[in-house]
Amino acid sequence: MKTDAKVVHLSKVAPEQSPTSPLGRLPVALIQVRDKAAQQLKQALQALFDNADDTLFEMADRATSNAEQNSFFEAMRDLRLKRKNIERGFLQKVFESFSTLNQYEIGKPPALDAMSFDSLSLVQNDELEETVALDAMVAKVMSRDSMAVSHLTARLNAMVSRKLDDRSNPLGPAALCEAFLQSCSGLGVEIRVKLIILKLFEKYVLGDLDQLYAEANQALIEAGVLPELKSTPARRQPRRAAGSSAATGEGAGTQPVGGEHAEQSVQEVFGALQELLSQARGSVIPRREMPADATPISSHDLMRLLSYMQQRAPVQVADDFDVRDQLGQLLTRASAKTGKARVVGEVDEDVINLVAMLFEFILDDRTLPDSLKALIGRMQIPMLKVAVLDKTFFGRGSHPARRLLNEIASAALGWSEQDDARRDSLFQKIEQVVQRLLNDFVDDPAIFSELLADFLAFTGDERRRSELLEQRTRDAEEGSAKAELARRQVEQALNERLLGKTLPEVVVRLLREAWSKVLMLTCLKHGVDSPQWQAALATMDDLVWSVAPHEDPEARLRLLELVPGLLKALREGMASAAFDPFSTGEFFSQLEALHVQAFQRFKRPLAEAPEVDETQRAALAEAGIELPLLELPPDEEAAAAPMVEVVEEIVLLAPGERRAAEPEVNLPDDDESLQQVDNLRVGSWVEFQEDDEHKLRCKLAAVIKPTGKYIFVNRTGMKVLEKSRMGLAVEFRRCAIRLLDDALLFDRALESVIGNLRKLKGA
Structure with missing residues (x-):
């Protein structure tokens, strides 16, 4: 199947450039490398999609059920529809990765790998399979082309201002795999289909990277960039035709590329190091006096x-x-x-x-x-x-x-x-x-392989245990974040209705101690946009209205109609929150007295009072209020209930919890310390200087958006610290935090x- 014409108009995939854009500041040699690489990557992607249909059709033909077969046919259709978008998105990301090589973004910190409580969950099996597949693909390329990638990274570092390693090299296998995976994010396919597409990417795109790296390095050598790092040009192997068998001998033909050529390349590193060492003798490296004989x-x-x-x-x-x-x-x-x-x-x-x-x-x-x-x-x-x-x-x-x-x-x-x-x-x-x-x-260097395998088995077991505990820590923080958010919603609702008002003390206690639990449970189960939450707020509003003084003649009728339903809603709500029955009984006894007093506050003559029909009388009696008490003369009214004025904001705390005080320092948004906090990544290791003698090493495990908490764990996955964004900024400002470099030590x-x-x- 033929691909497009060999003349590729890269302007179609390159982003619009202004004279002052970062792309305009790239060295000419690097722009040529970028454009040549983009041309090859585009052709490789076209080969991928040209062969994807045949591969998926074969998989569908071998399917063991109709459902499985339909999933492959749906994947074929989805891939055809989104092919152009994937190609365009992939090449766009390649260009973007080049555009940032000489760019320092000001006032626009990198996006933080923050976690909301909705995203705090165990890594799904699909994601794990993707990660394993990508790691294997990257490792295969690096085992074959590590020297060429390292040379290319070194040459890019010599030309651009950003510090790169092999993973952040825009043409490195890790960056290309990530770009392809992101461009495929819109595909609605199952994980097994996605893994097939990734294998095709490995075959048709990653399989040709040796030639791409050889040409890129050669172009930069010709431009005078680190010519001392010399590599043998990659030997191209003819691509196996689609559907051909292994009998073509491709396996035998690729051996020199992966073996002899790789060996020559890594040997050249030592030669380049020797050349650099020769310049250092007599300065950093003392010359040893050697006898002539x-x-x-x-x-x-x-x-x-x-x-x-x-x-x-x-x-x-x-x-x-x-x-x-x-x-x-x-x-x-x-x-x-x-x-x-x-x-x-x-x-x-x-x-x-x-x-x-x-x-x-x-x-x-x-x-x-x-x-x-x-x-x-x-x-x-x-x-x-x-x-x-x-x-x-x-x-x-x-x-x-x-x-x-x-x-x-x-x-x-x-x-x-x-x-x-x-x-x-x-x-x-x-x-x-x-x-x-x-x-x-x-x-015998074989002992290193043996010890490596043993040590990896040990650290693998430790890592699995720590990841399990770390996930439990995250789950606990998720629950804590939900509860904290719900508490703040309830606090806001209570303070909006009570702050600045003078109410019977029993009503204030009932709302703060009992109804707050009902509101919190409702918020956690149904959310603040639910009818249940609105009903719970309405019950609270009705209660506050029912104990407030009213002079309106119609208020007596409304109170007669309101009280039975109000008391029923209060009882059901407190029962659903498993509130203490004994305390519930006490609250309702005092509330009954308050409602009796509320009726008695109407000073109009009994003759003018609206008639109470039998239905209302029965409803009041069922609610625990005897109607005859409503008609007592004023001089026999019960003593007034104690009143309190709510002058301080209501603060709800979990048992044993203490609301942490915010740091006194309030830094501006553009402060360097806040930018350091925003640059922290989930998974970053840091060291806190607790005092002159003690240091704490921990890893940022999660950033909880609703509460703004940064959760740190130790190497076993146990939570050891939590900080707010401002609190962390204060620690950065006083130089009490040091980021630990997790790049490979030998490298x-x-x-x-x-x-x-x-x-x-x-x-």
């Missing part, structure tokens, strides 16, 4: 020396511990014994220097707790040995040793210092991993080392 030791001998040092590694790594110095001392002793000067070879020395610089960053990283830094610091020699054995350690993100270090650091992110750290399961597990490395690792360290070396090269 010095003989470099082999990598095998270096491994033996490192193993010797590994067995004698200190339990606590001191700040001044330097592997290079320790190794130099061993070589000096060996040279003295043999009478021949022995030194480390240049390549191995570069490896040692790089690993030392990486661990200098790691041990200085404020994100890692100090207690765990000591444990991770003991991994330096095993990591050095891996790097000596396998130079792809520096360029392959999926390297088991790198992943192990990253996973340990990620797990340690939420770990707080404790007096008895050795009783903590995470500390014990990390200690076990480190000790196993020191004891058992000689020269951050490598990025820092490369950045420092580049600065030295440019100096």
Whole structure:
């Protein structure tokens, strides 16, 4: 099936640009990369949709029920109708991601991942399946093209003002997958159909990204952007025709691309690092004086020396511990014994220097707790040995040793210092991993894969437990938020009707202590727009009117008609709220006396009083009011009920609750501290400086919109803190909050080392 003409008018998908728009400020080379990528992505999307019908028809043909078959046919129809919108939306998002690369938005903070109580629910199975599918797709691309993506990210960082990583790279697999998923949000299809569409996206779009990255990198190299990062051009494999069998040999043909080419690419990273290191010798890296007749030791001998040092590694790594110095001392002793000067070879020395610089960053990283830094610091020699054995350690993100270090650091992110750290399961597990490395690792890197699998199983169990508890915390906060919102609605209703009025004390107590519960239950069950809520408010209004003094002659008739229904509504409401029956009886006794007094306040002669028919008399008697009492002369009236003036706002609190006072500081909307709060993301880790000695590490688990609460949990998922937006801003202002960087530790360290070396090269 043919696609559109090869000449693609990108103006149809590019947003309108003004001379001052952010897109206009992109470098020319980057605009060319963007347009070329958009052209290829558009053609790949067309191939996806051209083949989607055939795929869904085959699925429908194999369906086991009419309902299942109809779902596939409906999906085909929906996809045809929305194809153009999806294509346009996807390319629009690609252009938008480029447009923000050189843009700092002022007065428009990024949208907060806030949660209302309506959205606080368990991650649905459909969403989980989507997430798993996307993660697998991204991981597959990164395992194949990680070096090309990293090179492209580095080149983009050299050209734009925004700091990027591989996930935020606008042409990275994560960004493209997210853009496609968002553009498909309007599809009304089941999750199994959506997963099929995602697999088609993986096949027809992600499958060709190697060529896209190769061309993008080459274009930027030709423009003079980081030419020292050189990659071998990707080898294009012919696309398998739709419906062809595996017998075409495609599987065999793709092996060099995923194996040999990837190996060459990651090897080139070490070469680029060596080139940068050569500029740093004599400044950051001291030059070692070497005798003219010095003989470099082999990598095998270096491994033996490192193993010797590994067995004698200190339990606590001191700040001044330097592997290079320790190794130099061993070589000096060996040279003295043999009478021949022995030194480390240049390549191995570069490896040692790089690993030392990486661990200098790691041990200085404020994100890692100090207690765990000591444990991770003991991994330096095993990591050095891996790097000596396998130079792809520096360029392959999926390297088991790198992943192990990253996973340990990620797990340690939420770990707080404790007096008895050795009783903590995470500390014990990390200690076990480190000790196993020191004891058992000689020269077989397979131990890292084994330890990684074991550690992932451990952290997976811990994560599932913490997510369950975290969800329970969210559910509790959801209930609390609903109750808080309902209480505020009831408070408002009560204060609107009572504040500033003088009423019988028993009526004020009945409304505040009893009817408030009825209103709250009604609000929670039916909402403030429901007829039930309006009926409960009307009952309260009738009660207030019935005990107020009235001189209107018609008021007596209205009171006669109102009281029976009013008392019935009050009884039923309080019974539905399970209000204490004994207290209910007391309230109604006093209310009966009030209504008797209300009738007696009419001072008109009995002869002029309207006649009370038998129906009204019976209704009053059923409500507990004997009519003869209504006709007592004024001098026999009962004593007046005590009255109270409602001068303070009614505040309703849950049992044991104390309404937190708002911070005295009231910051303007454009204050930098409030912007820092608004930039917080659900899932972000922060550290609160509680006092000079104590720090609290916690994760933002939810932002409850109705109450404005920010809920923080510890690494086990237990709630440890809640703050208002203004309260958090005050903490930011006094520098008591520090955001913790949750990016991969090794990658951050490598990025820092490369950045420092580049600065030295440019100096």
